Amino acid sequence: MSLSLPANPPFSLSAVVESHGWFQLAPFDWLRPEATSEDGSGGLLTRVEELSSGRVVSLRLQDGGDGVEVEIRDSLTAAEEREIVNKVTRMLQLERDLSAFYEVVRGEPRLAHVEPAAKGRILCSPTVFEDVVKTILTTNVQWSGTVRMAKALVDQYGTPLPGARAQRAFPVPERLAAEDEASLRSAGLGYRAPFVLELARAVASGARDLEVLTSENLPTDELRRRLLSIKGVGDYAAASLMMLLGRYDFVPIDSWARTMVSREWHDGAPVGRTEVEMAFARWGPWQGLAYWFWAWNSA
């Protein structure tokens, strides 16, 4: 069966998918546009997803009209279909309205590319839990390490797709909560293992509700406070997660951000948090997006 989901214009699947490196993390798989069409349009995003009913399905997402076309091999119940619609809507931020952002950055040459290319949406996971775990996996490690750890979690703990055991979903909190720290360490998570385990157990037990963080009614300061209360989530990780949650008031400042700001505005001299913050402060509530999509001189 297939589902056609509309998006707030402008929309481009490849612009969302390639907004950052999430598409390289299991169980996402991305066939770039040049691999799927002669004119360079399109692209195919696939992902194995475990539904709350316990069923595991394979999703194939492609550009479709004014939104995205979702193809699922199996027939679904109405509840399962609703769940997939909700998850895809979150993954691709289909309902995000970025017209105010485009208005604010109009006239800034380094951001002139965003609106014509339908950039501004950021690829998310279907659940906040998966986004938080993966963000913890980005800390204090090079990107190749994040890719390796995400793959290990999926390969070792993800529920397989029926008939294709090599294809697995991202493990649900209950699955990770049943493990012990040594097991997660053996998956290559290192010192992050207790952080991920504690989070999974808190979510599985109901002690922590992460999905409530998607509520637009939650004040930004309160959202940040709740994210920082998660072990393993510091300033950088909280700012990154806020971007995924549609709050752009903070710039995720990591070593790359400091390097790029240093090259762009300080002739390569070492810079700290303050200089990065000052570089994007003028964009106010959109500064996170301005940073994210800035066309760096030296990138």
Added chain:
DNA sequence: GGTAGACCTGGACGC
């Protein structure tokens, strides 16, 4: 509130 050291791993480098 600010700071130092520990955490873990892969990659770069020198021998």
Added chain:
DNA sequence: GCGTCCAGGTCTACC
């Protein structure tokens, strides 16, 4: 091939 050093954010203990 082996050993050493370093980079990458966050936590905890300490001042």
